[in-house]
Amino acid sequence: MGVTRIKHPSHGQHYLLLKLPQEPYWCNGCMGLGFGPCYECEHEACGFYLHEECANAAPxxxxxxxxxxxxxxxxxxxxxxxxxxxxxxxxxxxxxxxxxxxxxxxxxxxLKLPRTLRAGDGLILQLRKELPSKCLRCGTRKTSNKIQGWCYVSSPDQYCYHIACVKDMILEKWREGYFSQYGDVNDANNLALQTFSESREIALPGGRRSSKATQIWRKAATVIMVIISALFGEPSALISVLVQYWLSS
Ligand SMILES: [Zn+2]
Ligand SMILES: [Zn+2]
Ligand SMILES: [Zn+2]
Ligand SMILES: [Zn+2]
Ligand SMILES: [Zn+2]
Incomplete structure (x- = not known):
């Protein structure tokens, strides 16, 4: 497989290589977090990254x-x-x-978010500009900073999440250091187990969990995982393990 090597005006001194990093990175273009394939400076010491979409942004x-x-x-x-x-x-x-x-x-x-996502079992999520029902994460139709915000919604609209809310969930985990310990799957598993008890934070409203509620919740976790991949890029196997542990209960 050939190596994709580019020069980008935002980092004109070195070439950037298209890679799938094992670790999450911060894009030096939009300053956002990324999990998936990205352009990385060939001088690792630079620690310079660009999302593919940021590197290839049209005028x-x-x-x-x-x-x-x-x-x-x-x-x-x-x-x-x-x-x-x-x-x-x-x-x-x-x-x-x-x-x-x-x-x-x-x-x-x-702007490059897919209009539709497949969440398994034939469940399709649509990207929408307006929420047809309340977001399952925040329980409202507007995001915390009063931005209307886009959402992904299943049809029928049982699962509806602001992309802002799913982003916040991951950024919160980042700030807690959840993704900073990688390199060893056992470490990742231990860490994931430690945070096992916190995973209730994305529980559906309603308190006690019947087996039906558990089933719905499992599906919600799958939906969130698919949205995370769309927002941050397809995660490496290790990051995927971390996120799935965190979402499981
Ligand atoms: Zn970016
Ligand atoms: Zn560089
Ligand atoms: Zn305008
Ligand atoms: Zn955005
Ligand atoms: Zn929300």
Whole structure:
């Protein structure tokens, strides 16, 4: 298999190689977390990474959910404290912004989110601009920073999650150091078992769990896993083990 090697204006001094890192990384373009294939500087000491979508961002684009014509910028030209209108996370690097007075902002990765996802057992999730029902994570239709935010929803709309809420779940785990211990699957398993008891945090509302509730919850965990892969990239086997342990109960 040939190696994909590129030069990117944001890191013009070295070549970048397309790789599947074993560890999560922070994209030096959009400043977001990533799990999947990415461009990494061939000088490892640089620790420079770009999401594929960030490295290959076109100068302008559009999206069916937005009426705006969107231009790519290395930094948002308008305003500080910008939020992505898709995922609600802040925008502090590569961004698509429109020229409206109150501009819309999107991460390059968010504009490339698949419109449909398969979550197994024939369950299909659709990317939607508006929530048809309350998000199972936050219980509301708006995200915490008042961004309407996009969601993935199953049909019938039993499973509905803001992409903002699923992103928050992973970023919270990151801040707790959950992904910082890797390299050894046994370590990963031990760590996952330690946090086993916390996994209730994504339980469906309703308290006591009947076997039916457990079944629904298992499916919800599968749905969340599929959304995580869409948001952050297909995780390596090790990260996948960590996330699945955390989601299991
Ligand atoms: Zn990025
Ligand atoms: Zn470099
Ligand atoms: Zn706009
Ligand atoms: Zn976003
Ligand atoms: Zn939510």
């Amino acid at each position: 302008s684009t559009s999206h069916p959910f937005s009426k705006c014509s969107l231009k790519f910028h290395y930094n948002a030209p308008q305003g500080d404290e910008r939020y992505c209108d898709a995922c609600g996370e802040d925008v502090s690097g590569f961004v698509y912004q429109c020229s409206h007075k109150h501009p819309h902002d999107y991460h390059p990765r968010c």
